[in-house]
Amino acid sequence: MIGEISHFLSLxxxxxxxxxxxxxxxxxxxxxxxxxxxxSLRLFNQxxxxxxxxxxxxxxxxxxxxxxxxxxxxxxxxxxxxxYKIASIWSAHEGSMFLWIVFLTAWSVxxxxxxxxxHPLKKLTLLxxxxxxxxxxxxxxxxxxxxxxxxxxxxxxxxxINPVLQDPALAIHPPMxxxxxxxxxxxxxxxxxxxxxxxxxxxWEKEIKKWSFVAWIFLTIGITxxxxxxxxxxxxxxxxxxxxxxxxxxxxxxxxTAFMHSLFASSKSSVLKTWTMFLGILIFAxxxxxxxxxxxxxxxxxxxxxxxxxxxLYLLGFSGFITLLALGIFAYRLPAINSSKLVVTGSKxxxxxxNNILMVTSIFSIFLGVTYPLIIESISGEKVSIxxxxxxxxxxxxxxxxxxxxMASIDALWQRSITIKALCMxxxxxxxxxxxxxxxxxxxxxIFSILxxxxxxxxxxxxxxxxxxxxxxxxxxxxxxxGSGIAHIGLGLLFFAVSMNSxxxxxxxxxxxxxxxxxxxxxxxxxxxxxxxxxEASNHDIISAEVSIFQDGRTxxxxxxxxxxxxxxxxxxxxxxxxxVMKDTYLTxxxxxxxxxxxxxxxINYFIKWIWFSATLMVLGMLLTIFKKTAP
Amino acid sequence: MLQVRKNRLWxxxxxxxxSAGGISLILFSLNSKLDLFYTPSEMLIADIKPGYRIKxxxxxxxxxxxxxGTLIEFLVTDFSEEVPVTFDGVPPDLFKEDSGVVILGYFLxxxxxxxxxxxxxxxxxxxxxxxxxxxxA
Numbered sequence: 001m002i003g004e005i006s007h008f009l010s011l012x013x014x015x016x017x018x019x020x021x022x023x024x025x026x027x028x029x030x031x032x033x034x035x036x037x038x039x040s041l042r043l044f045n046q047x048x049x050x051x052x053x054x055x056x057x058x059x060x061x062x063x064x065x066x067x068x069x070x071x072x073x074x075x076x077x078x079x080x081x082x083x084y085k086i087a088s089i090w091s092a093h094e095g096s097m098f099l100w101i102v103f104l105t106a107w108s109v110x111x112x113x114x115x116x117x118x119h120p121l122k123k124l125t126l127l128x129x130x131x132x133x134x135x136x137x138x139x140x141x142x143x144x145x146x147x148x149x150x151x152x153x154x155x156x157x158x159x160x161i162n163p164v165l166q167d168p169a170l171a172i173h174p175p176m177x178x179x180x181x182x183x184x185x186x187x188x189x190x191x192x193x194x195x196x197x198x199x200x201x202x203x204w205e206k207e208i209k210k211w212s213f214v215a216w217i218f219l220t221i222g223i224t225x226x227x228x229x230x231x232x233x234x235x236x237x238x239x240x241x242x243x244x245x246x247x248x249x250x251x252x253x254x255x256x257t258a259f260m261h262s263l264f265a266s267s268k269s270s271v272l273k274t275w276t277m278f279l280g281i282l283i284f285a286x287x288x289x290x291x292x293x294x295x296x297x298x299x300x301x302x303x304x305x306x307x308x309x310x311x312x313l314y315l316l317g318f319s320g321f322i323t324l325l326a327l328g329i330f331a332y333r334l335p336a337i338n339s340s341k342l343v344v345t346g347s348k349x350x351x352x353x354x355n356n357i358l359m360v361t362s363i364f365s366i367f368l369g370v371t372y373p374l375i376i377e378s379i380s381g382e383k384v385s386i387x388x389x390x391x392x393x394x395x396x397x398x399x400x401x402x403x404x405x406x407m408a409s410i411d412a413l414w415q416r417s418i419t420i421k422a423l424c425m426x427x428x429x430x431x432x433x434x435x436x437x438x439x440x441x442x443x444x445x446x447i448f449s450i451l452x453x454x455x456x457x458x459x460x461x462x463x464x465x466x467x468x469x470x471x472x473x474x475x476x477x478x479x480x481x482x483g484s485g486i487a488h489i490g491l492g493l494l495f496f497a498v499s500m501n502s503x504x505x506x507x508x509x510x511x512x513x514x515x516x517x518x519x520x521x522x523x524x525x526x527x528x529x530x531x532x533x534x535x536e537a538s539n540h541d542i543i544s545a546e547v548s549i550f551q552d553g554r555t556x557x558x559x560x561x562x563x564x565x566x567x568x569x570x571x572x573x574x575x576x577x578x579x580x581v582m583k584d585t586y587l588t589x590x591x592x593x594x595x596x597x598x599x600x601x602x603x604i605n606y607f608i609k610w611i612w613f614s615a616t617l618m619v620l621g622m623l624l625t626i627f628k629k630t631a632p
Numbered sequence: 633m634l635q636v637r638k639n640r641l642w643x644x645x646x647x648x649x650x651s652a653g654g655i656s657l658i659l660f661s662l663n664s665k666l667d668l669f670y671t672p673s674e675m676l677i678a679d680i681k682p683g684y685r686i687k688x689x690x691x692x693x694x695x696x697x698x699x700x701g702t703l704i705e706f707l708v709t710d711f712s713e714e715v716p717v718t719f720d721g722v723p724p725d726l727f728k729e730d731s732g733v734v735i736l737g738y739f740l741x742x743x744x745x746x747x748x749x750x751x752x753x754x755x756x757x758x759x760x761x762x763x764x765x766x767x768x769a
Contacts, residue, residue, distance in 0.1 A: 383669030390665035509702035590722035
């Protein structure tokens with residue numbers, strides 16, 4: 001019964017949203033009546049509440065193990081803790097789409113009610129948001145209905161959540177990511193409304209700035225959590241695979257980052273106005289593209305949901321329609337927009353716009369990397385895939401140029417050209433120091449590979465420039481932008497850590513019998529496989545190995561495990577990780593051989609913790625920027 | 633020429649130069665960094681340059697897995713041809729006999745040297761090509 005009510009509420013939301021659109025369409029040519037907006041707003045708020053209540057009931061259904069609902073029956077289980085019963089809702093396509101829509105609705109309703117009652121763009125924004133929510137609700141109900149019942153009798157027991165997904169980081173990762181993705185619907189609809197409205201003297205940056213910043217934080221946290229989870233759960237010891245689905249999350253992130261930067265330029269010195277608008281539209285368009293790639297099954301990826309052409313077609317059609325609509329309005333209004341001021345060469349905004357170009361270039365290269373296999377396959381029928389080497393070659397030079405511009409922009413001023421002399425003074429010291437550090441790295445590691453060294457050099461350039469700036473600041477008491485500083489130090493650290501990780505990390509495959517010990521290398525002097533045990537847990541059996549490693553003068557104990565889940569019969573590996581400041585010792589147990597010995601994979605991952613730490617710094621920098629008192 | 637125009641021209645030249653450089657870099661790396669995908673039958677008749685990294689997709693033949701220390705040997709089949717594969721390391725959890733695999737590596741003298749074996753999150757995963765073949769058969 002509750003299932004039907006929940007279903008009915010979602011359907012009613014569809015009805016209300018359609019009403020708003022139809023009603024406003026008929027009154028489009030009539031003189032705007034003050035009550036028109038009030039009525040639309042009321043209908044919109046009610047529709048949003050219906051979606052929330054409907055989802056709330058769905059959560060209740062999942063908690064109370066209603067296995068007559070087909071989706072819950074195939075993704076949850078009565079033995080699961082409540083936390084995972086709720087998380088099982090977003091463990092597959094239908095439920096995660098539902099969550100996606102709930103977040104879309106939440107952002108929309110919060111934003112529209114925060115706008116001033118008399119704001120001239122309120123009505124158009126409302127209509128745009130209604131259209132988008134309606135489109136996705138229809139997609140959910142028509143092609144991927146989570147409310148479907150198993151008739152006449154429901155399942156007795158659920159089929160269980162996929163064990164690799166049964167993990168706290170992964171339970172939080174999709175909600176964070178979705179909050180980020182859909183948060184940019186605000187910038188998208190507000191900018192579209194602004195362009196439609198046609199009054200270009202109006203200020204639009206202020207209203208959407210903080211909303212976009214918050215969405216950016218969620219997106220960053222979402223991507224980082226996903227990467228962290230992949231690292232410790234999948235047992236490959238990697239943190240980023242350039243998988244198409246990771247790429248479609250990275251593209252909106254890059255677009256959002258570019259957008260925020262140009263938003264600063266646009267609000268500080270009214271340059272790049274149209275460019276900023278374009279980026280604002282692009283972010284959400286890329287989010288929609290991502291939803292299409294992941295949910296159509298068009299690309300074979302570890303993340304893809306079941307292949308369904310109908311869903312793909314609907315998503316492609318609807319996303320394409322929304323994107324083309326916005327871009328069409330943009331193109332139509334472009335000549336009419338009062339050309340904003342020109343960027344002064346050598347000013348802060350000039351460096352900033354160069355990096356904007358670089359970010360768009362990288363979005364384009366990723367887009368090409370994602371779609372190229374599809375293009376090749378449809379032309380020649382050959383199956384190809386594009387892996388990390390492509391992205392590494394593309395990103396290394398881009399990162400280097402970006403680092404140069406970041407370094408140059410630190411001391412540059414808004415709207416005023418920096419003198420060549422000042423520029424040289426600012427960049428000489430970091431360049432020399434970075435080169436020196438790179439030389440030391442080369443001497444110490446005795447490894448040389450051009451791409452990682454470009455990364456190390458670029459990372460150091462950014463880090464050292466900011467450190468010098470901070471030291472300088474201690475003496476001169478000059479103004480320093482803390483938020484931007486911390487975020488960029490995070491970026492420099494990211495480049496540095498990723499590159500160091502790629503040259504220093506290594507892997508050893510070992511084969512030992514219980515009780516045996518071997519020496520691996522100078523660092524891992526003794527690897528002692530003490531014993532192996534079979535344990536039982538609530539919903540899985542555990543094979544747990546006891547290993548002690550004598551590494552760099554210290555003994556560490558590791559317990560890598562293999563788990564067999566009783567319901568699905570699926571086997572997963574639980575890697576054992578020992579973390580120190582510089583490196584992780586990452587151990588995975590393999591299989592038992594006929595002679596009773598076991599295989600192990602020992603990975604030494606350098607600077608891996610620093611990668612997550614750098615993402616944290618970026619988020620922290622962003623938070624500081626949001627909560628900063630508006631400068632006088 | 634006006635100073636403003638001169639500046640604008642310079643900017644335009646720099647932008648054009650950068651994007652031309654960028655695009656040629658992209659196209660260059662796209663062409664050299666592609667991994668071609670083959671099924672065993674395709675691989676045996678294809679003309680593959682030695683030292684060219686490729687992907688092999690198929691099923692692990694039942695009863696074909698042999699282990700020696702950390703070394704694993706097995707046959708990948710598409711139900712008409714099979715290719716012997718060697719791999720040094722710990723394969724992913726979902727690697728087992730009679731299930732689908734995708735392997736990245738090098739094909740040399742009739743043997744496939746695996747660099748990486750890919751696991752799919754989905755335990756029922758099978759390379760799409762094989763599914764189509766099965767339906768046909």
